[in-house]
Amino acid sequence: MDLLIVLQAGVATGTILLFATIGEIFAERSGVMNLGVEGMMLLGAMSAFSIAIRTGNPWLGLLVAMLAAGLISQIHAFIAITLQADQVVSGLSLNFLAVGLSLVLGEGLSKAGTITLIPSVTLPLLSQIPILGPVFFTNQKLIVYFGYLLIPLAWYYIYHTRPGLHLRAVGEFPAAADSLGVNVYRLRYFYVFVGGVLAGLAGATISLAISPGWFSELTTAGQGWIAIGLVIFAQWDPLRAAFGSYIFGALRRLVLDIQGPMMLFGFPNPFYYNPYWGFFLEMLPYAFTIIVLVIGSREAIRKRLGAPTALGIPYIRGERGL
Amino acid sequence: MTDNLPARRNLLSRIPFQVILEPRLEEPPRWYPWFITILAVVIALLIGAVILALAGGNPWATYAHIGRAAFGNLGVLSDTMVKAIPLMIVGLACSLAFRMRIWNIGAEGQFFMGAFGASAVVLTPMLPADAPSWLFIPCMLIAGMLCGAIWGFIPGFLKAKFNVNEIISTLMMNYIAISWNNYWIFAVWTEGGFQMSRVFPRNAWLPRLTDFAAEVPLFRGLTTHFGLVLALVAAVIVWLILYRSQWGYEIRLVGDNPRAAHYAGISIGRNIVYVMMLSGALAGMAGMSEISGVVHRLQGAISPGYGFTGIIVAWLAKLNPLAVIPVSILFGALILAGREIQPSGIPKMMNGIILVCLIASDFLLRYRISITRRMEEE
Numbered sequence: 058m059d060l061l062i063v064l065q066a067g068v069a070t071g072t073i074l075l076f077a078t079i080g081e082i083f084a085e086r087s088g089v090m091n092l093g094v095e096g097m098m099l100l101g102a103m104s105a106f107s108i109a110i111r112t113g114n115p116w117l118g119l120l121v122a123m124l125a126a127g128l129i130s131q132i133h134a135f136i137a138i139t140l141q142a143d144q145v146v147s148g149l150s151l152n153f154l155a156v157g158l159s160l161v162l163g164e165g166l167s168k169a170g171t172i173t174l175i176p177s178v179t180l181p182l183l184s185q186i187p188i189l190g191p192v193f194f195t196n197q198k199l200i201v202y203f204g205y206l207l208i209p210l211a212w213y214y215i216y217h218t219r220p221g222l223h224l225r226a227v228g229e230f231p232a233a234a235d236s237l238g239v240n241v242y243r244l245r246y247f248y249v250f251v252g253g254v255l256a257g258l259a260g261a262t263i264s265l266a267i268s269p270g271w272f273s274e275l276t277t278a279g280q281g282w283i284a285i286g287l288v289i290f291a292q293w294d295p296l297r298a299a300f301g302s303y304i305f306g307a308l309r310r311l312v313l314d315i316q317g318p319m320m321l322f323g324f325p326n327p328f329y330y331n332p333y334w335g336f337f338l339e340m341l342p343y344a345f346t347i348i349v350l351v352i353g354s355r356e357a358i359r360k361r362l363g364a365p366t367a368l369g370i371p372y373i374r375g376e377r378g379l
Numbered sequence: 380m381t382d383n384l385p386a387r388r389n390l391l392s393r394i395p396f397q398v399i400l401e402p403r404l405e406e407p408p409r410w411y412p413w414f415i416t417i418l419a420v421v422i423a424l425l426i427g428a429v430i431l432a433l434a435g436g437n438p439w440a441t442y443a444h445i446g447r448a449a450f451g452n453l454g455v456l457s458d459t460m461v462k463a464i465p466l467m468i469v470g471l472a473c474s475l476a477f478r479m480r481i482w483n484i485g486a487e488g489q490f491f492m493g494a495f496g497a498s499a500v501v502l503t504p505m506l507p508a509d510a511p512s513w514l515f516i517p518c519m520l521i522a523g524m525l526c527g528a529i530w531g532f533i534p535g536f537l538k539a540k541f542n543v544n545e546i547i548s549t550l551m552m553n554y555i556a557i558s559w560n561n562y563w564i565f566a567v568w569t570e571g572g573f574q575m576s577r578v579f580p581r582n583a584w585l586p587r588l589t590d591f592a593a594e595v596p597l598f599r600g601l602t603t604h605f606g607l608v609l610a611l612v613a614a615v616i617v618w619l620i621l622y623r624s625q626w627g628y629e630i631r632l633v634g635d636n637p638r639a640a641h642y643a644g645i646s647i648g649r650n651i652v653y654v655m656m657l658s659g660a661l662a663g664m665a666g667m668s669e670i671s672g673v674v675h676r677l678q679g680a681i682s683p684g685y686g687f688t689g690i691i692v693a694w695l696a697k698l699n700p701l702a703v704i705p706v707s708i709l710f711g712a713l714i715l716a717g718r719e720i721q722p723s724g725i726p727k728m729m730n731g732i733i734l735v736c737l738i739a740s741d742f743l744l745r746y747r748i749s750i751t752r753r754m755e756e757e
Contacts, residue, residue, distance in 0.1 A: 343555050
């Protein structure tokens, strides 16, 4: 087992989480928690695969996936922002709806045939860098490079641009933002949409590039929920989100790859000789999410940092409070 | 950004009517919330019909089929009840936790752990195979509820101690529980290499109606089992706890106003742990009842998402433990009939649509909507 290859595949797998996590960061920064990430990812994966099969064009699939997930996120936006319902329940209901819709529309898709995948690229100069080159810039899917671009862009947008300032204001103190002429409702709708689009992109990344195909609910296998957990670990910061996503990606790959070889670092591989230990390996990403949550939550208490102040609270114009 | 606003306002003002929303100041009449709930379900069914029609199906035939396949005769009615029993118990588990605004989404995992705990009594074996029923079944019940309670304790403790978001942690615990169960099914208790344990001895089965066919011929072939009694008893107990005990008062106060509860000297952390444990124990009880009453062995596919459907059941019942019972029967029907409907995702999608409509309809409880003629001067 070559560690560099595991890390390289881990970065690719982590890209899925990266998109979903940054998308949810945008939504939560604006004050709307969307628990429907898993469902939106599934819808994205299904529509991307379905369109790619029908048209033979994966890029079109990618686009449709982003649109579909973005559109369905607006149901949650309407219920949570306009109808001022509880965001937890609304997000959960969106999740059920999106999962069910994906299963209905994706019926029979798993046997529908093969697709043209998103191509892999090796960057000429960057791939020569020791360690970083083979891990990040060699034979990676084009979409993984989008991820690299998204990280600094999202970070710069949130912390150093005017719209980013509005985004944070709407999530921290919507009444103040409103009094300064920022349209709280419109911005919240917009960033829930952004979150949906990125969740759709994450889903499409699965079905068109990282593990191509449609395996109903197993396609996402809880990664949408892990992404929501990572948002807390990341303290709503895209840079920390990227760090967490790639670590998780590597962990997911490690769990898969560690059972393959007979020898591990010169010793007989216990996971090869005890295949049933695989069930405990499977638990690791989920157990690790809980551990990461404990770390993130403790840190939040200690540093008095944490969630956007208005997260989860509907904004009602003219009412006292946030 | 704001350039097009005046134009839009002009367009809107040409419509001679306007919709006015007013917050409701007075409590609506008692029947009103239930009326809204039923309205929401009807609208959900209509939306589902549109989607079914768009997908090329015949929605009315599908709905009629669901009705016949779930309530058509005594036999299928009994099967509907079998599907409803785990939903009732899981719905109670969710209602209890949600009442305190603790989002236990982990009922599915607690259900699996309950099934595991109950099976462990039989398969380890902790009791000899010829132990009497009156010993077997209580032991399985206790083991199942204990395992569920442990599975609820972990996220509850983490929430109380480190403020770990319980939505994510309970969900992660679901995946861990399923892997844990798979390990035992594949590696330890496998029967001849198959992915299931051996069948439990008859004295570890919950009694079913059909077991009394000798005395009451009408019961022949009816598989409704003793879990129904467990569910009904549990519903009454949860209702008593929530509405007739001091602990229930604390739970409701923490749910409605945590700050007031804190000032009243109620320990929120301790209540979180206790509620999560009881909620987990109930979900575990559902797992035990399913294993001992229906499946009679431990295997992978023991739940078509009971833990998640329980969330919707609880919400539709407005977190009222007694209302959970009839609501569960409706969803049991959907699960039973759903097995024969193609595409197979339809029951899940219907669940989602119903929940979305329910959440949206809550708006009507808080706001009064009136449509009036637009004033000229506006």
